[in-house]
Amino acid sequence: MSQSSPFHPVDETARCLTRDLIEGATYGALATLRPDLGVPSVSRIALATDDAGSPMTLISTLADHTAALRANPVCALLIGEPGNTGDPLTHPRLTLHATATFVARESAEHASLRSRYLTLRPKSKLYVDFTDFSFVLFAISDAVLNGGFGKAWRLAPNDLRPDQRTT
Numbered sequence: 001m002s003q004s005s006p007f008h009p010v011d012e013t014a015r016c017l018t019r020d021l022i023e024g025a026t027y028g029a030l031a032t033l034r035p036d037l038g039v040p041s042v043s044r045i046a047l048a049t050d051d052a053g054s055p056m057t058l059i060s061t062l063a064d065h066t067a068a069l070r071a072n073p074v075c076a077l078l079i080g081e082p083g084n085t086g087d088p089l090t091h092p093r094l095t096l097h098a099t100a101t102f103v104a105r106e107s108a109e110h111a112s113l114r115s116r117y118l119t120l121r122p123k124s125k126l127y128v129d130f131t132d133f134s135f136v137l138f139a140i141s142d143a144v145l146n147g148g149f150g151k152a153w154r155l156a157p158n159d160l161r162p163d164q165r166t167t
Contacts (some may be wrong), residue, residue: 007154014153018145018160021080021094022055026121028079030057032068041068047079048120050113053161054137055079055096058117058124061132069136073100077138090148096160098138110135 008014025047034041043065045057055077059066069075080093103110113135118125127133143155 007152010153010155010159014145014147014155015159017092017147018094018143018153018155019053021092021145022053022096022160023049025055025079028055028077030065031076031078032065033072033074034064034068035071041065046121046124047077048117050137051116054140055098056113056117056135056137058121058128058133058135060130061134066134069100070102074098075100075138092145092147094146095144096138097141097143099141101137101139103135103137105131105134113137 027044028047030043030045032041032043033039041064043063045059045065047055047057050056059069061067075098077096077098078093079096080091082088082091103113114128117135118128140157140160142157143160145153145155147153
């Protein structure tokens with residue numbers, strides 16, 4: 001018996017839903033591997049996007065996931081919020097497979113990310129300049145979009161770029 005793929009061909013609907021989820025995400029679940037045990041660990045982190053529309057975060061060295069990302073930058077992000085009613089599995093969610101890159105505090109890129117982050121997350125003004133915080137950019141290798149029951153797509157990095165929209 002042959003098995004068919006559960007994934008639909010990527011189309012503009014999938015691309016738009018993906019971009020909307022990324023741009024609208026204020027937080028996500030970050031999956032890393034613990035360096036001490038090699039077991040998966042998941043944390044909730046704040047999210048924003050850089051000027052190119054790629055996901056980024058601001059994290060503290062005090063967090064376990066910071067040590068995990070420094071030891072092994074390969075990670076995954078889950079974004080998408082269930083609605084107020086109904087089955088949470090009917091609401092869209094997106095898994096991003098990524099590699100994390102820490103941005104040096106003294107770099108021009110840090111200054112640009114700081115400005116963007118403060119624009120998108122103004123409450124972070126309380127801690128953005130603490131010396132234990134770093135910006136992290138996520139380079140996406142691929143993504144899996146679940147738009148609800150029977151609606152799944154596997155996307156490539158160029159499917160996630162804002163300039164790929166035709167609307």
